[in-house]
Amino acid sequence: MLSYEIEDSELELVDVNPSVNARFDVFGKVIDIDHVYPLYSAFCRQEPLLHQIQGIGMTAITGSPTPQGLLKLTPDSHVIFRVLASQVPLIYPLSEQPVKLGKYEIEFGIPKIELLQPASRLRSRMVIIRGYKEPEAFLQAAKRQLNELEIQGNLRILQRSDGKFNRKTIKVREQTLIGFGAEVDGLSPEDSLILQQKGIGGKPKMGCGIFLPLPRNSRRIS
Secondary structure (H helix, E strand, C coil), rough: EEEEEEEEEEEEEEECCCCCEEEEEECCCCEECCCCCHHHHHHHHHHCCCHHHCCECCCCCEEEECCCCEECCCCCCCCEEHHHHHHHHHHHHCCCCEECCCCCEEECCEEEECCCCCCCCCEEEECCCCCCHHHHHHHHHHHHHHHHHCCCCEEECCEECCCCCECHHHHHHHCEEEEEEEEEECCCHHHHHHHHHHCCCHHHHHHCCCCEEEECCCCCCC
């Protein structure tokens, strides 16, 4: 929704319902690495409207992977919801509630609400485009989606330290979905905000296609 605001005798468009990041700190010990679908299901049990509303995105919980296939939670562990400002009251009740993920229990702090900030380089942990499971075909499909959004930038698939493409999977019920980590750089401020708002690919409620600015100390290869 747009409104008009007069400032210094100039007419300026102002978005009165912008997309925001709602960051919840996560408290606990460990969870399964493949936790996004159980997390989404747990949230929907607490707030059924989350399943019905389109346009909401959610990242995976951050932490440190262990050799046992678990994710160790750290003091910086968090999950981010990307929602419209008007949707924040919908997710706010999730704070300070215990959540059971399999045999592990975690709890969420009070969300910190932040406006999206432009960055010339954005990264998504996992992008899924239905029907595109091989790197080259996936890359071309992802570029087409950027073109449809009229976004100009340099898209690449992330690589692991051994040089192989960073192929990722998530399990949704009995189905295993395949995607890739992706990064776009050379973005203008406007295109950066559009990519953060719109994303590419599917399953944003499963943590896919959500683009975030990189932490200051992040490495090029991940």
